[in-house]
Amino acid sequence: MTNDRAGVRAAFIAVTTLFFAWGFITSLIDPLVAAVKGIFTLSNAEAQLSASAFFLAYFFVSLPAAVLIARIRSVPAILLALCMMVAGCLIMLAAANVAQYGLVLLGLFVLASGITVLQVAANPLAAALGKPEGSHFRLTLAQTFNSFGTFIGPYLGAVLFLKGLEVEDGVAITEAVRADALAGIDRAYFWICGLLILLLVFFFVSRRTVAAAAPPPQRTDIGAMLREAFASRWALLGAAAIFLYVGAEVAIGTQMALFLNSDEVWGVSLEQAGKAVSFYWGGAMVGRAVGSALLARFDAARLLAIFTAVACAMCIYVVAVGGVSAGYVALSIGLFNSIMFPVIFTLTLERSEAPSEAVSGLLCTAIVGGAAIPFFVGVISDFSGLVVALLLPAACYALLCWFALAAGRSRPLHAVEVTQHH
Numbered sequence: 347m348t349n350d351r352a353g354v355r356a357a358f359i360a361v362t363t364l365f366f367a368w369g370f371i372t373s374l375i376d377p378l379v380a381a382v383k384g385i386f387t388l389s390n391a392e393a394q395l396s397a398s399a400f401f402l403a404y405f406f407v408s409l410p411a412a413v414l415i416a417r418i419r420s421v422p423a424i425l426l427a428l429c430m431m432v433a434g435c436l437i438m439l440a441a442a443n444v445a446q447y448g449l450v451l452l453g454l455f456v457l458a459s460g461i462t463v464l465q466v467a468a469n470p471l472a473a474a475l476g477k478p479e480g481s482h483f484r485l486t487l488a489q490t491f492n493s494f495g496t497f498i499g500p501y502l503g504a505v506l507f508l509k510g511l512e513v514e515d516g517v518a519i520t521e522a523v524r525a526d527a528l529a530g531i532d533r534a535y536f537w538i539c540g541l542l543i544l545l546l547v548f549f550f551v552s553r554r555t556v557a558a559a560a561p562p563p564q565r566t567d568i569g570a571m572l573r574e575a576f577a578s579r580w581a582l583l584g585a586a587a588i589f590l591y592v593g594a595e596v597a598i599g600t601q602m603a604l605f606l607n608s609d610e611v612w613g614v615s616l617e618q619a620g621k622a623v624s625f626y627w628g629g630a631m632v633g634r635a636v637g638s639a640l641l642a643r644f645d646a647a648r649l650l651a652i653f654t655a656v657a658c659a660m661c662i663y664v665v666a667v668g669g670v671s672a673g674y675v676a677l678s679i680g681l682f683n684s685i686m687f688p689v690i691f692t693l694t695l696e697r698s699e700a701p702s703e704a705v706s707g708l709l710c711t712a713i714v715g716g717a718a719i720p721f722f723v724g725v726i727s728d729f730s731g732l733v734v735a736l737l738l739p740a741a742c743y744a745l746l747c748w749f750a751l752a753a754g755r756s757r758p759l760h761a762v763e764v765t766q767h768h
Contacts, residue, residue: 367495369499370498370538376499377623379394388447390601400457411467420468420471423463432542434454443528493627497627499624510523514609571704577699599680601732602676603622634688646689657682658744723736
C-alpha cells in the first residue's frame with residue numbers, strides 16, 4: 347500500500363511538470379501579441395490573430411486527442427504531444443528568421459496542437475491520481491504550477507520581445523528595434539525547444555510510473571465520442587463555461603500590455619507594461635495556491651460564484667472609472683481567475699453522464715474561446731478603445747456566475763474518478 351501511494355505521488359509530480367511547461371509557453375502569447383503589432387505594423391484585431399491561431403488548435407485537436415488517448419493511453423499521447431511542441435518551436439524559429447507573420451501563426455498553431463493533446467491527457471489524469479474526494483484539490487494544485495509558468499513567461503517575453511519597441515500612433519519603429527524584437531523571439535523559442543526536449547526525456551524515463559496510475563484504454567471512435575459528449579447537458583454547459591472563461595482570461599491578458607501602455611491608463615513604455623502582465627498571471631498563481639486550501643474546506647460551486655462575480659465587478663470598475671487605478675484593478679482580475687478552470691472542469695465531470703474522456707475532449711475543445719473572444723475584444727478596442735473593450739469579458743464573467751449558481755443547485759452524479767467508465 348505504501349509503495350502504491352509513493353507511485354501515485356511520483357506520477358502526480360511528473361504530470362505537474364507538464365502543467366508548468368504549457369503554462370509558460372501559453373503566457374508568452376501576451377507579450378508576443380504586443381510585439382507582432384509593432385514588428386509587422388498590425389491593428390489590434392490583426393495582432394490578436396496570434397492568440398486566435400494558438401487557441402484554434404483546441405477546437406480542431408481536442409476531440410481527436412481524446413479518442414487517441416482513449417485508445418493508446420495517456421503516456422504515449424503525452425510523449426507525442428511533446429514531439430509536436432518541439433516541431434512548433436522549430437517553425438517559430440524559422441518565422442523569426444524570415445520575418446513572416448503567416449509562419450508565426452502556423453508555428454503557434456502546431457505548438458498549441460501539442461499542448462492540446464497534453465492538456466486533454468493531463469487534466470483528468472491529475473484529477474484521478476488519488477482519492478476521488480481530493481480531485482478539486484489536486485487539479486487546482488497542479489494548476490498552481492501552471493500559473494507559476496504563466497507568471498514567469500510574460501516577464502521574460504517582455505524582456506526579449508519588447509525592448510525599445512513602441513506601438514502608439516506616430517511612433518516609427520526602426521529596423522534595428524525590429525531586428526532586436528525578432529532576435530528575442532528566436533532566442534525564446536530556441537531555449538523552449540531545448541527545455542521541451544529535456545522534458546520529453548524526463549517523461550520518457552518516468553513513463554512506467556505514470557502509466558501504472560493511468561486509466562485503461564477504451565476502444566472508441568470520434569463519432570461515438572461526439573455523441574457521448576453532446577448527449578450530456580452538463581458537458582455542454584461546462585463547455586460553454588470553459589469557452590467564456592478562457593476567452594475572458596486570454597482577452598484580458600493579451601490586451602494587458604497595450605492597455606497599460608495606453609495614455610488612458612498608465613502610459614508607461616511597452617516593455618514596462620509587458621513586464622507588469624506577470625502580475626496578472628502571478629495573481630492567478632497566488633489565487634490557486636489559496637484556492638487549493640479553500641476548496642479543501644468550502645463548497646466549490648459557491649467559491650466559483652463568488653470569484654466570477656468579483657471578476658465581473660472589477661471589469662465594470664475598469665470601464666466606469668479608468669485611469670491609473672483601473673490598471674491595478676485589471677491586473678488584480680488574475681487573482682479571481684485562479685480557480686475557475688479547474689473548478690469548472692471538475693464540477694462538469696461530477697455532473698455529466700458521459701465518460702470522462704468524452705467530457706474532457708469537449709471541455710478542451712471549448713478552449714477555442716481563447717481564439718474567438720480576444721479577437722472580438724481587439725475589434726472593440728480598435729473602434730472604442732482598450733478600456734471599453736473590457737465590457738465583453740465582464741459579460742463572460744456574469745454568465746460564469748450563473749453557471750456556478752446552477753451547479754450549486756444540481757447534485758453531483760458521482761465523484762471525479764477517471765478510472766470509472768460508463
